[in-house]
Amino acid sequence: MSAQYVEPAPGSAMPPRRTVTWYYRGADVAVTNQFLHTARDRYALSELADLGISRGPVHPAVLISSVIAIAQTPIVIPVVAIVRSPMAFLLAAVLLVVPCVVAIVSARRWPPRLDLQARYRGRDLVLFSSHDEREFGQVSRALRRAVEALPLR
The missing domain is CATH 1.20.5 (Single alpha-helices involved in coiled-coils or other helix-helix interfaces)
Incomplete structure (x- = not known):
């Protein structure tokens, strides 16, 4: 049996496709309208709470x-x-x-490390970390915009 495209039956409706809005896309991190993708993990934005920023110690x-x-x-x-x-x-x-x-x-x-923290599924986590202040600012702003754009729960 080979894989091939099968036409939907007449009258059957295709499920609506979700559109993905990209707020930030970088080498190690991406923020969409539904998820925060890091190199290792993926976090659903609807499950994030108490977003915060912390600065690490100086060199x-x-x-x-x-x-x-x-x-x-x-x-x-x-x-x-x-x-x-x-x-x-x-x-x-x-x-x-x-x-x-x-x-x-x-x-x-040697700038201090910046951490983006949140509560995710009941645990306090560091979602993203960077020494680059510019990249960190872009990611944190993108995440805030994406969370603000979520429909009210």
Whole structure:
């Protein structure tokens, strides 16, 4: 027996096809009008509740360099005020600027992880996670639009 198309009987109606609206389609995640598809799972939007966002911890380099800059300030400024030499000003500038630059560069190089969380079938889950703020914003906005477009339950 071969697979072939069979004409429906006259008078029988075909079931209506659901149209799929794509709110976001990326390499690892997609949001439609019915589901959130990730690389590993698929979540029905009608079963999602309590959508929320959380930000992970900062990179240790950002934290350490910020603490160093803050700790050095009350020591360096009085020393420079007492000594008042060009070399003291140069040394103070280096001691205060270098940790600040390291903190800024580290924060841009290793941004914190952003998590999209929700309650799904009675469990709190992380639905999507990313270090890319732009992609995360697009996915979270798409999911909010898709959930808002659902018919009232």
